[in-house]
Amino acid sequence: MSSIRLDSISKSYDGEHFAVNKFSLSVADGEFMVLLGPSGCGKSTVLRMMAGLEEITAGELYFNEVFANYIGARDRGVAMVFQSGALYPNRTVRGNITFPLQMAGEKPEEANEKAHQLAGVLGIQQTLDRLPQTLSGGQRQRVAIGRAIVRQPSAFLMDEPLSNLDAAMRTELRQEIGAMTRDLGITTVYVTHDQVEALTLADRIAVMRDGRLEDVGTPAEVFDDPATAFVAGFLGTPRINLLSSSVRAEGGRVSLVLGGGQALHLDPDDRRTTLLLRRGGEEIVIGVRSDALTLDGEAQPNRVSGRLRTLEYHGHQWIAYVETGIEMVNPDLVGRLKPERISTHSRRSFWRRAARATKRSGILHRRDQTRAALPETSAPTHRRADLVVELHSSTPHVPGDQVSFAVDMTRVYLFDRHGHRIDRVAR
Numbered sequence: 001m002s003s004i005r006l007d008s009i010s011k012s013y014d015g016e017h018f019a020v021n022k023f024s025l026s027v028a029d030g031e032f033m034v035l036l037g038p039s040g041c042g043k044s045t046v047l048r049m050m051a052g053l054e055e056i057t058a059g060e061l062y063f064n065e066v067f068a069n070y071i072g073a074r075d076r077g078v079a080m081v082f083q084s085g086a087l088y089p090n091r092t093v094r095g096n097i098t099f100p101l102q103m104a105g106e107k108p109e110e111a112n113e114k115a116h117q118l119a120g121v122l123g124i125q126q127t128l129d130r131l132p133q134t135l136s137g138g139q140r141q142r143v144a145i146g147r148a149i150v151r152q153p154s155a156f157l158m159d160e161p162l163s164n165l166d167a168a169m170r171t172e173l174r175q176e177i178g179a180m181t182r183d184l185g186i187t188t189v190y191v192t193h194d195q196v197e198a199l200t201l202a203d204r205i206a207v208m209r210d211g212r213l214e215d216v217g218t219p220a221e222v223f224d225d226p227a228t229a230f231v232a233g234f235l236g237t238p239r240i241n242l243l244s245s246s247v248r249a250e251g252g253r254v255s256l257v258l259g260g261g262q263a264l265h266l267d268p269d270d271r272r273t274t275l276l277l278r279r280g281g282e283e284i285v286i287g288v289r290s291d292a293l294t295l296d297g298e299a300q301p302n303r304v305s306g307r308l309r310t311l312e313y314h315g316h317q318w319i320a321y322v323e324t325g326i327e328m329v330n331p332d333l334v335g336r337l338k339p340e341r342i343s344t345h346s347r348r349s350f351w352r353r354a355a356r357a358t359k360r361s362g363i364l365h366r367r368d369q370t371r372a373a374l375p376e377t378s379a380p381t382h383r384r385a386d387l388v389v390e391l392h393s394s395t396p397h398v399p400g401d402q403v404s405f406a407v408d409m410t411r412v413y414l415f416d417r418h419g420h421r422i423d424r425v426a427r
């Protein structure tokens, strides 16, 4: 088993943009780490650099604290499973699983015994003598997992292994992957854009955006205590409401002024009051999950009101969409880094680091080719949109009614205009 450490890893495929940009992460021995983020944020690239399938442009990779940038893929002792695990079509399930052992010179009886045991763990004993084309997608993926772990790799890297399966099979195999990797105590890095997979499987989740690490923590930490508005928006269904607001600080009291003549008030004892007293007049972003709002909050000091536009029935709940006159912030765009041409100075220091990291391999980089995203953020992008509220029982209200919702201020997140949490995030 192995710990994995990435120290300021960058990857550029084209010398123009960074697919991964100064990404640092430590995965402990035996930990199940999920890389989560939207399509194109660089998750697979990070995984492939760990596997040795992509050259690292800059930064350092360590396995068990041993520098590993230039260790060949075969010598890293890691196993990888892809979206659709390609199997040898002319070999049986047993033949596929035992193949890596045969290559390693293991005796056929021992290899068969291991395949048999693993097939038991993966629930595919009945298929051992069948060819891949006779298997379902879920069974094929199980065989691919079996073949990957049969040699007891020091780390197991999985790139969206469930994405080609139907919903029921995803849930079943997800649970089995979780149980199996924990039983074996194997260090696992698992890539997905599915928040449910991330929340249910991970010991810790690393949330990525535009090639960078946005947040890392246990599922409860990133969900309940998100570092940025983007993370708050990426986790949770319905998506969090992000309300544009400005801070009014007067006489030791703080109000958060919303559009449509509305405001929320922080308790003087609230530790965030002290932080915001210094930010009077500043624009901020307030995050309120749809279940932190309670209908019929007319009598509450902290409430938001509006016109009920529509109600959706979701079986176990109703979702209310409310026009409030409050300006909402798009969670996908808030604080997004502006891609800009890198300055000469930054380019030089980038390539100096790249050269240091690649010295041992003798790989030369083309200095004049790179462009990068500088750590500059655009202003939050606003949209006029509905407030989204979960209702757990039916309501006599009908579309067109004026409605009020009490806001649970203990469950409100405050972000600066670039989407970073104003109060300290506990990690």
Ligand SMILES: Nc1ncnc2c1ncn2[C@@H]1O[C@H](COP(=O)(O)OP(=O)(O)OP(=O)(O)O)[C@@H](O)[C@H]1O
Binding pocket: 013, 014, 019, 037, 038, 039, 040, 041, 042, 043, 044, 045, 046, 193
């Ligand atoms: N071989 C390649 N050549 C050039 N660009 C690439 C290559 N592989 C990936 N990229 C680019 O790098 C960026 C990150 O891609 P990557 O596949 O790592 O993202 P991802 O988060 O895994 O996305 P997805 O969830 O869609 O697989 C994307 O802009 C992608 O187009």
